[in-house]
Amino acid sequence: MLIKLLKYYSLSLVVSVKRSATIQSGVNLSYQMELLNDNKQFKKALELFEDHTKNSTKTFSSSIITQALKACTHLGDLERGKTIHQLISSRTKDDFYITTSLIHLYMQCYDLASAELLFDTTAKKKLSIYGAMMKGYIKNKQAKKAIDLFNQIDKPDEITINLFFNACAQLGTPEALNLVNQVSNKIPKLFYSNSILIASLLDALMKCGDVKHAELLFDKSKIRVLSMYGAMMKGYIKNNKAKKAIDLFDQIKNPNEVVFILLFNACAQLRTLEALNLVKQISSEIPKSFHSNSSLITSLLDALMKCGDVQHAESLFDKSKIKVPSMYGAMMKGYIQNNKAKKAIDLFSQIKNPNDIIINLLFNACAQLGTPEALNLVNRVSNTIQKLFHSNSILITSLLDALMKCGDVKHAKSLFDKTTNKILPMYGAMMNGFNLENNPEETLNLFNKMKVDNIEGSIVVFLCVIKALSQIGDYSLCQSIIKQIPNSFFVNTEIQYALIDMWGKSGHVDLAKEIFEKLSQPNQVEYTNMINGYGLNGMGIRAIELYYKMPKEFLDDAIYVCILNACSHSGLVQEARSIFESIEMKTEKVYGVMIDCLSRASLFDEAEKVIDEYEYDHSPSSSMYMAVLSGARNIKNAGLSQKTYDHMKKLFSQSTNPLTSAAVLLANTYASSGDIEKASNIRNELHKSGQKKKMGLTSTVVNGEFYVSLQLQ
Known part of the structure; x- marks a missing residue:
């Protein structure tokens, strides 16, 4: 009996030791994994x-499983996460820690269907x-679903309220602002001591456009942490209040890296010498340790570029030992903004594995150049980019824009149709390209197609x-289409000055003036368009x-060009001289339009003096001589035309285009003065030389239908 008792005791002791070892092993594994994840x-x-998995996953604690799922989430390893889910599927019903971690994994890896299925079956x-679900919806840009889920919660805590504010901030709509105000009015006063929650509330108010409410809340807050300052600064920048x-920023004693980044962003928005x-x-x-922060250096490069200090930005970029894609992006974007597209392209060639943002910037640079070389580069890069990028609508928009601005309309139309x-924005890129090609009919056709497809237009469209x-320039066509613009768009300044230009060019300056006079403070473009409208309609005195x-x-x-043109078209020579x-x-351009004004008034001796003045320290300009030729043609002065043309042949012997145009004008002058033989001889010489006349487009509108005809210039 004693031997049996001893054997039983020994067996119990072994089992107890084994259990203790298993628990100890589990604790150590969880702790080790946590340390690795934290690092x-x-x-x-x-x-x-x-290494510890084998077939014993059922004995693993929740903390071990959650640490494993956390690692999968950060690595974006959805497949491995799903494998772990299959091994412990029976435990998800009772273990909310594991369920939460799984939902977080699926959401962060963009597998919304699996996350929603797990949530619904819990x-x-x-x-x-x-x-976890709300955070995932926000991550996947589905803030509306996060808000709908929040409404199902009986007693939300600070974390879920914080996520709710984040969702509303993402929407940034008047409806979202109303929800923010409703919830913030109901939350317990105790929550107002939570600086993270207040920072999210400030962010939501700012992104929904309620700057005044955000300022009031910020001013009332007794304890202000850096995240609250950050939310306010970010909000001011978003609402174009960089100052x-x-x-x-000046009120912050010890700004961190995030706050410095926001300051540089604010200065980048101002683009003034003071900001620079x-x-x-x-x-x-700033502390030297901050210089290893690539996000901060990117913002600094962006600010320098936008404030026009390209040289300083280049120096900083060259000194940086570690260059990340965002830094290349800031430099390329800066070069484009400073009209140095060639440098942006040169920088692109240094990047080994460009991402979609970098390729997008390359297309923007090529669009700015608009040359055959730029078009070749666009085609070469677009043919080699990953297929994954073809689903990127922003990238495709930039590609369309580049093709159109480089003159490859056929390729752009093919890509657009496919x-x-x-x-x-794709419709906008195509329409803008058609306008640049002087093909407004295609722009209107595309607009009509949008209507058929029930696609609502934007301000850009x-x-x-x-x-x-x-x-x-057809008034009836203008009237019929302008009626289709939503009333809310008419307060947009770009729409306003575009309308001023349109009504002026369609012969209805009264409508242009009506819009102009309603502007409280007309900007430079609006003044320019109004003056141009007066000039085009022979109202030089008004201009x-x-x-x-x-x-x-x-x-x-x-x-200056617009006002001198207005004087020229109204015969106001003395006023033009004074200006x-x-x-x-x-x-x-200013010299050219003044010469045109004098030539229209047949003041050729004075026009010649102005040309001499210009050529004293400039190379000759063919457009100035073309203005003299036009003036001579108007009064059928064949002698002056021949003299001017002969002089042009000496000055521009290496350039065929201006001489071809000049020869056409000379032939027209002889024809109008009755010397048909001379005119025919010049035209025959042009034909023999192989020089091609430029094709011109004339358009007219009949019964609302747009017609285009080709003419030889």
């Missing part, structure tokens, strides 16, 4: 888990499970449509009156 060594954490839903973001000086000052004062999921109508009312800081090359003499920095 972002996710692969090692999974390797450790798999009987007891704890707040952490709701939180306020900078003022708020602040960027330089702050960047020289694209199944068309977004509005309607801007393209208005510009197409400006090119056509001059408005010119002298303009703020002096608006005066630039475009304004021309007052211009300090005269460009080639």
